[in-house]
Amino acid sequence: MNYLEFLLMRPEISLLSIFVIIFLFDLMATGRYRRIFHGIVCLLMLAHTYICMTGSAEEITLFGGMYYNNPMLSFMKAMLTCGSILVILQANRWLRSASTYYKQGEFYILMLSTLIGMYFMLSARHFLLLFIGIELASLPLACLVAFDKYRHHSAEAGIKYILSSMFSSAVMLYGISFLYGSCGTLYFSDMATILSGSPIHIFALVMFFAGLGFKISLVPFHLWTADSYQGAPTVVTAYLSVISKGAAVFTLFIVLTKVFANMIVEWQAIIYILTIASITIANLFAIKQHDIKRFMAFSSISQAGYIMLAVINGTAHGMTAMVFYILVYIVANLAVFGVIESIEHQCTDGVKREDFNGFYRSNPRLAFLMTLALFSLAGIPPFAGFFSKFFVFMSAFDAGFMILVFIALINTVISLYYYLLIVKAMFINQNDNPIKPIKCDLFTRISLTFCLLGIVFLGICSFVYINIDKLSF
Amino acid sequence: MLVALWMSRGIKQIRTVMVAGSTLLLALSVYLTIDFIAMRNAGITDAQLYTDSWSWYTPLNICYSIGVDGISVAMLLLSSIIVFTGTFASWNMKPLTKEYFLWYTLLSLGVYGFFISTDLFTMFMFYETALIPMYLLIGVWGSGRKEYSAMKLTLMLMGGSAFLLMGILGIYFGSGATTMNIHEIAQMANIPVNIQYIFFPLTFIGFGVLGALFPFHTWSPDGHASAPTAVSMLHAGVLMKLGGYGCFRIAMYLLPQAANELAWIFIILTTISVVYGALSAISQTDLKYINAYSSVSHCGLVLFALLMMTRTACTGAILQMLSHGLMTALFFALIGMIYGRTHTRDIHKMQGLMKIMPFLAVGYVIAGLANLGLPGFSGFIAEMTIFVGAFSVNDTFHRVVTIIACTSIVITAVYILRVVGKILYGKPENKEHLELTDASWHEKFTVICLIISVAGLGILPMWVSNLINSGVANIISNIQP
Numbered sequence: 001m002n003y004l005e006f007l008l009m010r011p012e013i014s015l016l017s018i019f020v021i022i023f024l025f026d027l028m029a030t031g032r033y034r035r036i037f038h039g040i041v042c043l044l045m046l047a048h049t050y051i052c053m054t055g056s057a058e059e060i061t062l063f064g065g066m067y068y069n070n071p072m073l074s075f076m077k078a079m080l081t082c083g084s085i086l087v088i089l090q091a092n093r094w095l096r097s098a099s100t101y102y103k104q105g106e107f108y109i110l111m112l113s114t115l116i117g118m119y120f121m122l123s124a125r126h127f128l129l130l131f132i133g134i135e136l137a138s139l140p141l142a143c144l145v146a147f148d149k150y151r152h153h154s155a156e157a158g159i160k161y162i163l164s165s166m167f168s169s170a171v172m173l174y175g176i177s178f179l180y181g182s183c184g185t186l187y188f189s190d191m192a193t194i195l196s197g198s199p200i201h202i203f204a205l206v207m208f209f210a211g212l213g214f215k216i217s218l219v220p221f222h223l224w225t226a227d228s229y230q231g232a233p234t235v236v237t238a239y240l241s242v243i244s245k246g247a248a249v250f251t252l253f254i255v256l257t258k259v260f261a262n263m264i265v266e267w268q269a270i271i272y273i274l275t276i277a278s279i280t281i282a283n284l285f286a287i288k289q290h291d292i293k294r295f296m297a298f299s300s301i302s303q304a305g306y307i308m309l310a311v312i313n314g315t316a317h318g319m320t321a322m323v324f325y326i327l328v329y330i331v332a333n334l335a336v337f338g339v340i341e342s343i344e345h346q347c348t349d350g351v352k353r354e355d356f357n358g359f360y361r362s363n364p365r366l367a368f369l370m371t372l373a374l375f376s377l378a379g380i381p382p383f384a385g386f387f388s389k390f391f392v393f394m395s396a397f398d399a400g401f402m403i404l405v406f407i408a409l410i411n412t413v414i415s416l417y418y419y420l421l422i423v424k425a426m427f428i429n430q431n432d433n434p435i436k437p438i439k440c441d442l443f444t445r446i447s448l449t450f451c452l453l454g455i456v457f458l459g460i461c462s463f464v465y466i467n468i469d470k471l472s473f
Numbered sequence: 474m475l476v477a478l479w480m481s482r483g484i485k486q487i488r489t490v491m492v493a494g495s496t497l498l499l500a501l502s503v504y505l506t507i508d509f510i511a512m513r514n515a516g517i518t519d520a521q522l523y524t525d526s527w528s529w530y531t532p533l534n535i536c537y538s539i540g541v542d543g544i545s546v547a548m549l550l551l552s553s554i555i556v557f558t559g560t561f562a563s564w565n566m567k568p569l570t571k572e573y574f575l576w577y578t579l580l581s582l583g584v585y586g587f588f589i590s591t592d593l594f595t596m597f598m599f600y601e602t603a604l605i606p607m608y609l610l611i612g613v614w615g616s617g618r619k620e621y622s623a624m625k626l627t628l629m630l631m632g633g634s635a636f637l638l639m640g641i642l643g644i645y646f647g648s649g650a651t652t653m654n655i656h657e658i659a660q661m662a663n664i665p666v667n668i669q670y671i672f673f674p675l676t677f678i679g680f681g682v683l684g685a686l687f688p689f690h691t692w693s694p695d696g697h698a699s700a701p702t703a704v705s706m707l708h709a710g711v712l713m714k715l716g717g718y719g720c721f722r723i724a725m726y727l728l729p730q731a732a733n734e735l736a737w738i739f740i741i742l743t744t745i746s747v748v749y750g751a752l753s754a755i756s757q758t759d760l761k762y763i764n765a766y767s768s769v770s771h772c773g774l775v776l777f778a779l780l781m782m783t784r785t786a787c788t789g790a791i792l793q794m795l796s797h798g799l800m801t802a803l804f805f806a807l808i809g810m811i812y813g814r815t816h817t818r819d820i821h822k823m824q825g826l827m828k829i830m831p832f833l834a835v836g837y838v839i840a841g842l843a844n845l846g847l848p849g850f851s852g853f854i855a856e857m858t859i860f861v862g863a864f865s866v867n868d869t870f871h872r873v874v875t876i877i878a879c880t881s882i883v884i885t886a887v888y889i890l891r892v893v894g895k896i897l898y899g900k901p902e903n904k905e906h907l908e909l910t911d912a913s914w915h916e917k918f919t920v921i922c923l924i925i926s927v928a929g930l931g932i933l934p935m936w937v938s939n940l941i942n943s944g945v946a947n948i949i950s951n952i953q954p
Contacts, residue, residue: 375605380601380605381598381599381602386601390594390638393642394642394645402639406635406639409636410635412635413628413632416627416628416631416884423613424612424624427612427613428612428613430620460527462530462535470495
């Protein structure tokens with residue numbers, strides 16, 4: 001094989017080189033150079049996004065079919081990268097605090113290695129590579145979750161995360177081993193022709209699905225979510241709730257359509273039940289949550305349910321709806337977490353819903369952004385969330401699941417209720433002791449601005465959606 | 474066109490911007506109306522004028538397409554008048570003035586967008602845009618149990634729109650998933666009847682929630698009672714008409730067979746809302762609650778008339794939308810002004826206001842008389858047309874329900890005259906009320922504008938019915954088998 005072909009894996013290679021640069025910089029830089037560390041990382045990541053976007057315009061197959069890349073996958077990778085940049089931008093204040101300042105470099109490195117893992121998850125066309133990718137994406141995340149190990153139950157959250165993540169990997173491996181046993185191959189393309197829906201295949205599908213279900217945190221595999229989200233540092237929670245989840249959904253979609261294409265009836269039935277359970281149960285639990293991070297955990301479970309509405313379609317149309325939904329979800333959710341991150345240091349013992357009382361009067365801009373983001377999550381026009389929800393419903397309806405759509409729609413009303421509770425706290429409730437006016441640093445401000453632009457314009461400007469549609473399949 | 478104007482107007486907090494904006498809007502609407510009539514007189518008989526369409530989400534056949542027919546022109550005119558007067562009615566809105574007008578503008582944007590769009594998706598989008606500002610407008614600037622009412626209203630209406638979205642998706646995929654344009658779907662008329670049976674009730678209920686259809690009307694009294702004056706005006710005056718308009722334009726126009734078959738269920742429900750709303754109004758003691766229940770009754774009448782599916786009745790329904798919009802706006806404006814002075818809306822605590830604030834009292838009497846259908850005002854024309862149209866349907870069921878619905882006129886007279894007698898006449902007993910002032914200039918301006926509109930519609934109804942005639946005829950011809 002020609003070594004020049006390695007260059008075709010441009011996204012992975014450029015990310016690896018950034019990884020190395022950061023590692024060396026972290027080793028050598030001292031004193032005042034460390035102060036610009038954050039800026040350098042952001043610039044490098046931006047350059048990397050550019051490489052990702054301008055990358056392969058054609059389809060690439062490497063290593064005898066193990067690695068595959070096409071424009072759609074490049075776009076997904078770029079999306080994940082952009083999300084990570086937004087997260088890194090928001091991390092600035094937290095990384096500068098005394099307890100984390102000296103391990104700043106570790107944070108970037110751990111994060112980048114999960115990102116590389118996600119790239120391989122997306123590009124894998126062989127179960128071995130897929131599994132390596134998934135492990136690479138989840139092990140460093142456990143370190144990140146436990147990053148604040150002396151504060152806020154962070155270590156506890158880390159343990160919970162790693163145990164459940166190991167467990168889900170084991171379950172998934174068990175499923176993959178059944179697949180290997182019955183097919184004699186691990187290549188997606190060979191497997192797709194052999195799988196026929198016999199009981200052993202169904203068993204393997206269920207096991208595999210359960211493994212990824214943990215990552216996406218669908219009900220009933222969601223039990224780790226709330227605790228880990230609450231305990232992890234806010235930045236990591238943000239990363240966990242959008243980027244990691246997004247990558248897992250993409251992978252699930254790819255595997256279901258590429259490998260289990262013949263078993264569409266079976267996996268649609270699984271998704272049907274899980275979607276209803278996820279949306280309904282998560283919504284009902286979210287109402288009762290007072291800690292805002294736990295609340296966002298349940299909200300993200302129900303959002304995962306909505307994403308599944310697009311996955312259930314399983315066609316190009318569904319793929320477009322899914323990618324668009326995740327894109328919108330990334331900006332809206334990161335906006336919320338950005339706001340939480342910036343007020344967190346004023347609240348002892350975690351941010352509660354009551355802490356938002358009177359928030360609008362003290363911090364009108366942040367409150368306004370938060371309102372828009374929550375409206376977008378709830379699916380209120382003219383914000384992007386409305387469009388993405390509408391398209392998701394449309395794709396599920398198109399696949400013939402009317403009752404599912406109806407249940408999901410009724411659930412949007414419930415979700416609107418709890419999102420409005422926060423809006424109400426910010427605008428209507430009085431508070432003698434509101435959060436003091438906050439001055440965000442430059443990085444957070446940039447990140448929030450991008451989120452705001454995304455929330456407002458992703459829906460109204462249709463070209464994003466149309467371009468995604470052109471790339472689908 | 475109107476939308477662009479609203480968008481570009483920006484977020485300035487000063488009143489002048491608001492006044493200038495709404496005046497411009499009113500002027501544009503009037504110009505649109507005149508131009509529309511001129512074009513109709515010139516013999517242009519297209520179903521829609523000023524049509525325009527930009528493809529938006531091409532893969533899903535979603536276009537941003539707009540166009541108006543007579544009905545929407547009339548509705549736009551109504552909205553402009555109410556937004557215009559509403560601006561004056563909320564002249565002294567105190568805390569967070571800028572935000573108030575921002576949400577108010579967003580609400581109006583939704584309303585205008587809804588009336589001009591001819592694409593299912595766009596229409597639904599504007600519909601929801603109009604709903605959500607209500608939460609904050611009532612929650613922040615309202616009075617009484619505002620948080621409860623705001624939440625109740627928002628959730629019920631969003632529940633309605635969940636039904637509606639199902640209906641829209643059903644229509645889109647039922648018609649072969651090729652276009653979202655309302656008129657193209659209507660011309661194809663290829664939605665299978667069994668699909669229509671499922672989605673007609675969903676769509677109708679979806680819009681019916683906003684139009685205060687009987688079992689789903691409970692948001693209305695609480696919402697209206699708690700909302701600030703201008704929002705009550707806009708909400709009762711225009712937003713509730715979105716329901717009627719949507720039922721007519723989408724549910725009945727696009728799903729005609731099912732509409733014919735299933736109409737009887739909804740006729741019974743609307744008859745209940747007409748009579749029940751009026752009866753509930755009698756037993757209320759809060760001015761806003763009285764008016765809110767009267768709105769339920771009158772909006773029920775709109776849906777009732779639409780379901781009769783005769784041309785006369787539907788013309789009457791549109792007239793009723795216009796006339797009720799103006800009347801309730803007038804009512805809510807006056808109630809807001811009275812409340813702003815007396816700080817109570819309980820009718821037992823106010824007497825003899827005629828002596829204290831003659832201008833407002835006279836306005837109230839006029840509004841009341843218009844509401845109970847005195848000839849010369851708009852209410853009479855509308856209700857007359859509706860009942861004549863409804864009675865002309867030639868079977869027993871329709872005639873019986875028409876007679877039942879007619880009783881609401883009498884009941885309306887009871888509660889209106891009771892209130893007028895109680896609070897306006899007699900001796901002012903509450904000493905504190907003696908020092909209250911009459912209307913200030915901007916309040917007078919609001920009231921006079923609305924009274925002129927109400928009287929204008931009553932005296933020159935032909936002018937409006939000519940305007941809406943072609944639009945109604947077009948839709949009716951599609952519905953009638």
